[in-house]
Amino acid sequence: MTAEARPAAPPLTERQEARRRSILRAGAQLAGRGGFEAVQMREVADAAGVALGTLYRYFPSKVHLLVAIMQDQLQHLHVTLRRQPPAGDDAAQRVAETLMRAFRALQRDPHLADAMVRALTFADRGVSPEVDAVSRLTTAIVLDAMELENPTQEQLSVVRVIEHTWHSALITWLSGRESIAQVKRDIETVCGLIDPPAGTR
Amino acid sequence: MTAEARPAAPPLTERQEARRRSILRAGAQLAGRGGFEAVQMREVADAAGVALGTLYRYFPSKVHLLVAIMQDQLQHLHVTLRRQPPAGDDAAQRVAETLMRAFRALQRDPHLADAMVRALTFADRGVSPEVDAVSRLTTAIVLDAMELENPTQEQLSVVRVIEHTWHSALITWLSGRESIAQVKRDIETVCGLIDPPAGTR
């Protein structure tokens, strides 16, 4: 409940690294069916071949675990995108294409998406560092698509708004309150903030 | 776990209405200290002078309860805003002012805000109707500020993006990952989508 200081990650041994991966895999698999609720810590520990206490040593809460899974997935996506960058004429198009590509990836496993995104938005202050890491990754992906090296304050705000929209639109889609077409339109709409290079006011 | 059909709200008797209010008040009060986690169903029932089972008859889950509280608060806000509408030159300014006013109201009780917003974004399909009601209220407030009667598809998408940004920015602020200044800037940024009356593409 109280936020612990995380001084520095001690280097993990090989077996520990393996355990960590095993836990992430088990968690993602369980999330794959049933979403957030289906990720039950006892089952994760069981499927990962690890004691419950150990699971909690690696990930201090269910939300930590799911955020770590999201981080993992985002890293894969980032690599994929680096290999096959979006090919749009302007930045707005490229960002929209990137996000829609990510969206389609999530559509392939909506339950996993549900678990990850719900964890992300439900996370409280105690998970801030981890959530922040995810946020930085997302920002990096968007900035890549924009082909921006040194963003201005305004541009950073635009990127934040895009991320806000992205997360929230995902949520509304996952809870069945917004259609895929609407998500697409929303993403394209928010990307409209990118192009006009004119300063605000 | 399964989504129940909600055929029609049977009309509540006077005492039932009183119980409902009492529960909402107790919930809001508990949320006021400690936020989401401090709202414990046993304590809510206790503070409302009602049995636990009764609490669950009125609000089938903690999330339902908090979303209902949010709806309640939004209604108050809506009335207040109707009485003292924002006085900006253009729609974008009025919307930004409205949202910042709402934001300041939330700042006055960050714990309550935390409880409501976390519940809202954590809500799953089973709470969709209630979350939708909140969403419609928010939309109405924004449309009021824009002084729009018959919004187009594009305008509706802009409003959705504004709401997405609003919710998500709130979350990041509540979890200490974004400053008040950044929230303000983000809101002003997203409101930049409003003015340009030129059609997209």
Next chain:
DNA sequence: AGCGAGTCTGAAACTTGTTCTAGATTAGCG
């Protein structure tokens, strides 16, 4: 007033996230 359906109460039970403990195992090191 009396009846029947629906509602409320109090308390226990169940579920799942989280914590704790005692004993086995492992890793690093002299």
Next chain:
DNA sequence: CGCTAATCTAGAACAAGTTTCAGACTCGCT
């Protein structure tokens, strides 16, 4: 190899959301 601290395991225990149940109460109706 043998020691010591850290880690891991199995399992119990605890906390809070949710469900269930038997009995008391209330409301609307005749």
